[in-house]
Amino acid sequence: MGRKVQHSLLTKAKKNKNDEFYTQLSDIESELKHYKNHFKDKVVYCNCDDPRISNFFEYFASNFKELGLKKLIASCYREQKNDLFNTEKNENGFFFEYSGTEEEKKKPNSNDIIHFKGDGDFRSYESIELLKQSDIVVTNPPFSLFREFVAQLVKYDKKFLIIGNINAITYKEIFKLIKGNDAWLGINLGRGISGFIVPEHYELYGTETKIDSLGNKIISPNNCLWLTNLDNSKRHQDITLTKKYFGNENDYPKYDNYDGINVNKTKDIPLDYKGFMGVPITFLHKFNPEQFEIIKFRKGNNEKDLSINGKCPYFRILIKNKRIQTEFIELTEKQESQQVTKAIRNLGISDNQQVYASK
Numbered sequence: 001m002g003r004k005v006q007h008s009l010l011t012k013a014k015k016n017k018n019d020e021f022y023t024q025l026s027d028i029e030s031e032l033k034h035y036k037n038h039f040k041d042k043v044v045y046c047n048c049d050d051p052r053i054s055n056f057f058e059y060f061a062s063n064f065k066e067l068g069l070k071k072l073i074a075s076c077y078r079e080q081k082n083d084l085f086n087t088e089k090n091e092n093g094f095f096f097e098y099s100g101t102e103e104e105k106k107k108p109n110s111n112d113i114i115h116f117k118g119d120g121d122f123r124s125y126e127s128i129e130l131l132k133q134s135d136i137v138v139t140n141p142p143f144s145l146f147r148e149f150v151a152q153l154v155k156y157d158k159k160f161l162i163i164g165n166i167n168a169i170t171y172k173e174i175f176k177l178i179k180g181n182d183a184w185l186g187i188n189l190g191r192g193i194s195g196f197i198v199p200e201h202y203e204l205y206g207t208e209t210k211i212d213s214l215g216n217k218i219i220s221p222n223n224c225l226w227l228t229n230l231d232n233s234k235r236h237q238d239i240t241l242t243k244k245y246f247g248n249e250n251d252y253p254k255y256d257n258y259d260g261i262n263v264n265k266t267k268d269i270p271l272d273y274k275g276f277m278g279v280p281i282t283f284l285h286k287f288n289p290e291q292f293e294i295i296k297f298r299k300g301n302n303e304k305d306l307s308i309n310g311k312c313p314y315f316r317i318l319i320k321n322k323r324i325q326t327e328f329i330e331l332t333e334k335q336e337s338q339q340v341t342k343a344i345r346n347l348g349i350s351d352n353q354q355v356y357a358s359k
């Protein structure tokens with residue numbers, strides 16, 4: 001019950017543009033520790049972050065020297081609500097820059113921030129001007145604008161490390177980046193991201209929520225990921241394969257509408273199969289582009305969802321093993337030819353006819 005409510009809360013957050021999930025410092029630290037070598041002499045921009053409260057800002061300001069940063073910028077959006085009931089002047093968006101000198105404050109207050117002329121939307125010209133000066137964008141952007149957010153980073157050719165919903169993998173624009181090796185998953189995913197601070201007015205349900213030692217309300221939706229184009233060690237580690245296709249063919253049914261086999265769990269990817277394999281999307285968390293090639297997402301040859309005997313398993317990513325070892329290639333070829341021979345025998349055709357037929 002609790003879990004369902006939280007998922008629906010997150011879905012609602014997505015739909016209603018109610019994007020107020022704030023990232024915890026501990027989650028930022030446990031991801032960022034894997035990228036320390038990327039930040040030397042770089043300008044980091046947190047473009048969905050109030051520098052007075054953002055833990056992204058806090059992380060980079062506190063680790064400024066250790067990372068060797070050149071500059072840190074954080075900017076904050078302020079929605080402009082003007083309607084019949086709200087005629088008061090809105091506060092504009094604002095930003096703060098930190099260069100790591102002794103005189104500067106690591107924790108700015110309202111007197112230190114600089115107001116934009118506009119709302120500080122990450123798509124506004126003022127925010128884009130700051131983006132152009134930056135090298136790496138690190139933040140948790142609004143869930144509802146994730147596609148646009150990533151498209152802008154790609155357009156301005158920026159490095160990034162951002163939090164999104166696991167579903168983002170299934171967006172065609174995002175999958176295209178992953179397939180093309182222009183983006184990949186970070187280290188932590190799902191439960192690896194412990195939870196988000198939500199505003200006071202959020203109601204907490206069930207066991208996946210808590211109040212932390214500072215009195216913050218924390219919600220743990222368990223369906224978020226880090227998306228990045230900064231290299232990390234994990235994407236160079238092979239998935240250890242132990243299972244075999246030949247001899248266990250029944251465990252790997254073929255798709256009706258694609259020449260490939262279905263694999264239900266990443267750990268069950270067979271080491272001796274050189275053709276196409278459909279794997280669950282969680283495979284991407286272990287994906288090493290030197291080991292596997294991503295071919296396609298979800299659809300078979302007829303552009304309908306991949307199916308087995310008319311039924312569609314969950315979304316699958318079609319992959320191919322790039323590094324099937326030579327010993328296995330020889331073995332698979334021998335086994336395939338044995339299978340063909342067996343099938344032909346079953347049809348009652350003799351070996352001689354078979355040779356004749358193949359000529």
Ligand SMILES: C[S@@+](CC[C@H](N)C(=O)[O-])C[C@H]1O[C@@H](n2cnc3c(N)ncnc32)[C@H](O)[C@@H]1O
Pocket residue numbers: 019020021022023047048049050054055056076077120121122123139140141142143145
């Ligand atoms: C998921 S919250 C994360 C906040 C902060 N980055 C963090 O991780 O703690 C997304 C933030 O984006 C802000 N936001 C919403 N729409 C925005 C926009 N168009 N441009 C920039 N920021 C926006 C929201 O006000 C909210 O603070």
